[in-house]
Structure formats: C-alpha cells, structure tokens
Amino acid sequence: MNIFTVILVVIGAIFMIVAAIYAISRKDLLVATIATSIISLVLSVFFFILQAPDVALTEATIGVALTTIIFVVTIRNTKRHEEEEE
Amino acid sequence: MKRIITILLLGVTGYFVADAVFSIPFGVDKLNIAKEYLLNSPEELKVANTVTAVVVNFRGFDTLGEVTVLFLAATGLGSILFRRRKYHTGLNPQREAPQASRIVQVGGKLLFPLILLLGAYVFIHGHLTPGGGFQGGVIIATGYLLLLVSFRKFAVKHSSLTWVEAVAGVTFAGIGLTGLVFGKDFLENFLPTGVLNSLLSGGIVGIIYVAVGFKVASELTGILDTMLSIKVEVDEENEEN
Amino acid sequence: MTEELMQQILKISFYGASLALILIGLYGVLTKKNLIKILLSMAIAESGLNLLFVAIGYIMNGTAPIFSTAVLDENNQLLETVTMVDPIPQALVLTAIVIGLGVTAVGLALVIRLYKHHNTINIDEIRNLKW
Numbered sequence: 001m002n003i004f005t006v007i008l009v010v011i012g013a014i015f016m017i018v019a020a021i022y023a024i025s026r027k028d029l030l031v032a033t034i035a036t037s038i039i040s041l042v043l044s045v046f047f048f049i050l051q052a053p054d055v056a057l058t059e060a061t062i063g064v065a066l067t068t069i070i071f072v073v074t075i076r077n078t079k080r081h082e083e084e085e086e
Numbered sequence: 087m088k089r090i091i092t093i094l095l096l097g098v099t100g101y102f103v104a105d106a107v108f109s110i111p112f113g114v115d116k117l118n119i120a121k122e123y124l125l126n127s128p129e130e131l132k133v134a135n136t137v138t139a140v141v142v143n144f145r146g147f148d149t150l151g152e153v154t155v156l157f158l159a160a161t162g163l164g165s166i167l168f169r170r171r172k173y174h175t176g177l178n179p180q181r182e183a184p185q186a187s188r189i190v191q192v193g194g195k196l197l198f199p200l201i202l203l204l205g206a207y208v209f210i211h212g213h214l215t216p217g218g219g220f221q222g223g224v225i226i227a228t229g230y231l232l233l234l235v236s237f238r239k240f241a242v243k244h245s246s247l248t249w250v251e252a253v254a255g256v257t258f259a260g261i262g263l264t265g266l267v268f269g270k271d272f273l274e275n276f277l278p279t280g281v282l283n284s285l286l287s288g289g290i291v292g293i294i295y296v297a298v299g300f301k302v303a304s305e306l307t308g309i310l311d312t313m314l315s316i317k318v319e320v321d322e323e324n325e326e327n
Numbered sequence: 328m329t330e331e332l333m334q335q336i337l338k339i340s341f342y343g344a345s346l347a348l349i350l351i352g353l354y355g356v357l358t359k360k361n362l363i364k365i366l367l368s369m370a371i372a373e374s375g376l377n378l379l380f381v382a383i384g385y386i387m388n389g390t391a392p393i394f395s396t397a398v399l400d401e402n403n404q405l406l407e408t409v410t411m412v413d414p415i416p417q418a419l420v421l422t423a424i425v426i427g428l429g430v431t432a433v434g435l436a437l438v439i440r441l442y443k444h445h446n447t448i449n450i451d452e453i454r455n456l457k458w
Contacts, residue, residue, distance in 0.1 A: 001388060006333050013344035020351045020371050029363050036367055039348070043374050046341070051391045052381050052417045053216035054137045057208070058424050059377070061224040066306065066428055067370060069231060073313045074363060074435040078442040082361040083449055092357045100350045107346060107379065112338035113387035120413045128394045128403070136392035136411070140418040152422045159429030166436040216393065220425050282403055283396055302425070309432050316439060 005049060012042045027082045029075050037068040132279040133213045133288040141218070142291045142298075146273035150258060153301055157255070160305040167312055186236045194236035201229035209299030213288045219295040223302025230307045234314050242311045247304045254301035261290050261297075334387060341382035348375025362438045362448040366431060373427050377420045384413035392417070 016039050023035035040063030047056035117124070127139040141149055208215075209222025233240045262273040270276050273290075280287035352372025359365055389412040390398060398409045438448055445453050 001333060001337070003333070006336055009337060009340045013340040016344050017347045017351070020348055023367060023371065024351055024355045024359075024364075029361070029367075032364065032367055036370055039371060039374055043378060046344075046378060047381055050341075050381050050385045051389055051412045052137075052384075052420075053391050053393075054135070054218065054221070055377075055381060055417050055420050055424070057217050057221040058224070058421055061221060061228060062424055062428050063374070065228050065231070066224065066310070067431060069310070070313050070432055070435055071363070071367070073316070074438055077316050077439050078363065078448050082359075082364060089358055092354060096350050096354055096357075099353075100346065103349075104342075104346055107342050108338075110342075110383055112342070112382065113334050113385055115386055115410070116383075117386075117413055120415050123414060124392065124411055128405075134394045136394070136414040137417045137421065140414050141421060145418065149422065152426060155426055156429050159433050162433050163436045166433070166440055214395075216391070220421060224425075282394065282399075306428075313432070313436070 009046070009049060012046060016042045028080065029082060030072065030080055033068055033071040033075065036071075037064050040064045040067070128282055130279070131275060131288060131291065132282045133291050134283050135213055135216065135218075137216075138213045138218050138291060138295065139288075142294050143273070143275060146262070146294070149298070150262070150273070153255065153258065153298060156302065156305050157251070160308050163309055164312055167316060185238060191236050194232045198229050198233055201232065202226055205229065205299070205303065209295055210292070211285070212295040212299075213291050214283060214285070219298030220302055222299040224306060226299075226303035227306035227310060231310050234310060241315075242307055244308060244311070247308050250304040251301055251308075254297040254304070257297040258294055258301070261294055265290075330387070341378065341385075345375040345379035345382065348372065348378070351375075360449050360451055362441065362450060363435075365450075366434050366438070369434075370427070370431060373423075377423060380416045380420050380423075384416035386410055386412050 019035045019038045019042075023032040023039070026032045026035070040059055043063065044056045044059040047053075047059055123140055123144060124136055126144075127133050127136045131139055131143060133139040133143070205222045205225035207222075208217035208225060209219045212218030212222070230242065234242075265272060265274050265276045268276040273294075275289040275291070277289035279289050286292075349372050352368045352370075352375060355368025355371065356365055359368065389410045392411045392414040394405070398406055400406055441453060442448050447453065
C-alpha cells in the first residue's frame with residue numbers, strides 16, 4: 001500500500017458515490033444502467049486493491065458485462081424513460 | 087413529503103449502522119477459523135488457491151446449494167418467459183433489428199474461440215491461479231453473448247445445453263456420493279492430492295470446479311438466449327382482454 | 328505519510344463508500360416507482376454490501392490467499408515476511424455475486440411479463456392482482 005494506491009482509492013470512492021447518485025436520479029433508464037456498470041468497474045478495481053483477485057474477476061465479468069446486458073434487454077422490451085413523479 | 091420521511095428514516099438507520107461498522111478495525115489481523123483453512127489448504131489438500139479450497143472443499147455443500155439456486159433461476163426464467171411454439175421459429179427473433187455491422191461479425195468470429203480458450207483456462211487452473219468455475223463459466227457465456235448479438239441467425243440449442251448442465255450436475259453430486267463409498271464424508275477428498283502448484287493436484291477440487299464451470303456456462307448461456315429471444319411487441323392475446 | 332494515517336484514510340474510504348452505496352440503494356428502493364429502477368437500486372445496494380464484506384477481511388500489507396511459488400521457499404513453506412488476507416469473506420462474496428445475477432435475471436423476467444400484461448412498469452398503476 002503506497003501513497004498512489006491511497007489516492008486512487010479516495011478518487012475511486014468519490015467516483016462511485018457520484019455514479020450511484022447519478023444512476024438513481026436520472027430518468028433515462030439506459031443512462032442509469034451504464035452508470036451502474038461503472039460502479040461495478042470501480043468495484044472490481046477495489047477488489048483487486050483489497051487482494052481479492054477471484055472476486056475481482058467475478059465482479060468484472062458479471063457486474064460489468066452480464067448484469068448490464070440483461071438490464072439493457074429488459075429496457076429494450078419495455079420503456080426507456082421513467083415517468084415523471086407526482 | 088414521502089421523500090423527506092424516507093431521508094429521515096435512512097439518516098437514522100445510517101447513523102447507527104455507521105456507528106457499528108466504523109467500530110470494526112480495518113486492516114488488522116482478525117483471523118480465527120481462516121487460520122485453520124490457510125494451514126490445511128496447502129498442507130493436506132495441496133490446493134494453492136485458498137479461496138478455491140474454501141468454496142469447493144471446506145464449504146462444498148454450500149456451493150452445491152448455490153449451483154442449485156442458479157439452476158432454479160435459469161429454469162424459472164425459462165418458464166416465466168415461456169411462449170407458444172407458433173411464435174418460436176428457432177431463429178434468433180431479432181428479425182426486425184438491423185444486421186450487425188461487418189466489423190462486429192468478423193471480430194466476433196475471430197474472438198469467439200479465444201474467449202472459449204480463456205474461459206477453459208480459467209476454470210481448469212482454478213486451484214492454482216485466481217479464477218475458477220464461476221468465472222470461467224461466465225467468460226464462456228460472454229463469448230456466446232458476442233455471437234448472439236452479432237448474428238441474427240445464431241441460436242443456441244437448448245436441448246444440448248440441458249444435457250451439458252445435467253452431466254455437470256450429476257458429476258458434482260456423484261463425486262460427493264463416491265466419497266461416501268470410500269468411507270469419507272460427503273464431498274470430502276478421496277483422491278491422491280499430488281504436489282502443490284502442479285496441475286494435477288488437489289484431488290477432487292479440480293474435477294468439481296471443471297464441472298461447475300460447464301454448469302455455470304450452460305446455465306448463463308441459456309439465460310442470455312432466453313432473454314435475447316423475447317419479442318418486442320405486446321402479446322396479441324392480451325390486447326383482447 | 329505515516330502508516331496509521333494511510334490506514335485511517337483507507338478505512339474511511341472503503342467503509343464510507345460501501346455504506347453510502349447501501350443507503351443510496353435503499354433510498355432508491357423506497358422512493359422510486361419504476362420497477363427497473365427498483366431492481367437497479369437493489370443491484371447498487373448489493374455492490375456496497377459486497378465491498379463491505381471484502382474490506383472487513385483485508386489485512387494491511389497482506390497478499391492474496393494464493394500459495395504460489397512467489398510466496399513459498401524451497402521446502403514449500405510460507406515465507407516469514409508474508410501475511411495473507413482472510414479468504415472466507417472472499418469465498419462468501421464470490422457466491423453472493425453469482426446468486427445476485429440469478430435473482431436480478433428472474434426479477435427482470437417478471438418485469439417483462441408484467442409489462443406485457445399491464446403495458447406499464449409503474450408500480451402505482453399496477454393495481455389488480457389478476458395475472
């Protein structure tokens with residue numbers, strides 16, 4: 001653990017939280033899905049930093065590829081935009 | 087109004103959960119049962135990757151249950167999205183969708199065998215390097231996903247997927263039951279363990295992880311094929327209601 | 328920068344990020360009306376929980392729990408200088424991620440069926456229990 005890893009972790013944590021808020025607040029569901037896959041990407045880097053290469057591989061394949069594709073397929077079959085509330 | 091109540095509720099919950107979580111020390115040695123696993127995995131089982139040893143051997147029954155859950159998810163998905171035969175032509179029903187570009191098609195053909203090779207490498211070396219049955223299976227499923235999105239006429243044969251899945255599941259459970267014949271517990275190692283850090287080491291761990299790899303690959307390919315072959319429009323039968 | 332300060336910053340980053348993800352996901356589940364958005368929020372909360380599990384199992388300056396030739400001496404004994412992180416949370420999270428994919432897939436299949444029957448995925452507009 002050197003100083004560069006610490007800086008990377010701090011930037012990644014802030015990036016993750018911003019992406020999560022963005023994913024929740026956007027009305028366009030496709031954009032929200034891509035933001036969620038960005039969270040998974042940062043998360044797999046975090047797992048690698050935390051010395052868990054097995055979990056990093058799983059998160060990189062499942063979280064980034066497969067979860068995103070099944071959400072995109074569902075959005076293609078339903079509606080892309082969330083309705084306005086209240 | 088509802089939003090304010092939710093934020094207040096989450097604030098209170100978050101305060102107490104944060105209080106509990108931040109009292110856990112970070113980065114210090116908290117091992118107790120893991121010490122036993124870290125000792126046993128290379129000494130008795132000769133498995134280099136301790137995570138694999140925990141997943142497949144020490145908690146193998148847990149993994150058997152997990153594979154069952156995945157099987158149930160694939161089956162449930164198929165039955166939820168079941169459609170009548172007359173709509174199902176056997177082709178990939180993205181007929182209305184435009185053909186993928188030539189670059190994607192040639193790239194998909196070129197990359198598909200390499201992706202299969204990577205997946206097979208990952209689950210065969212699951213007891214030596216990071217990775218294993220789950221990761222390798224998912225990598226193989228992404229290879230099939232590449233073909234499914236590239237070619238409109240590409241369809242996976244669900245009967246052969248079911249066979250691969252069944253054989254892999256029977257292998258997993260059968261190895262566990264064979265242990266009972268040799269006077270061991272269910273899913274306990276009964277084969278010679280070999281030398282640490284060689285390919286043929288770890289007894290039953292490698293065989294079980296290969297079986298898990300085939301099972302996960304076939305189940306996830308089935309899930310992806312079912313999800314991708316949904317028709318876009320609303321069913322005609324429901325518009326009458 | 329000293330070791331203790333680095334440890335504190337890492338603790339706040341990892342625990343804080345995972346708690347924030349869990350709370351943001353819970354907020355989405357409680358307030359959103361769109362079914363796909365609810366499933367996305369559940370996926371976000373699950374990511375936060377996985378990160379918390381793995382972060383608790385970490386040991387400062389530890390290595391991955393793999394007995395490769397790099398951490399062993401000639402007699403296949405672990406080198407004195409090497410400490411290994413906890414393998415159990417990693418194994419649990421490994422299975423949790425795969426199960427999470429199955430749960431998400433079944434949930435999205437139900438969403439597609441609901442849309443085909445009711446022509447909407449807003450939970451306020453789906454009132455009748457008739458399937």
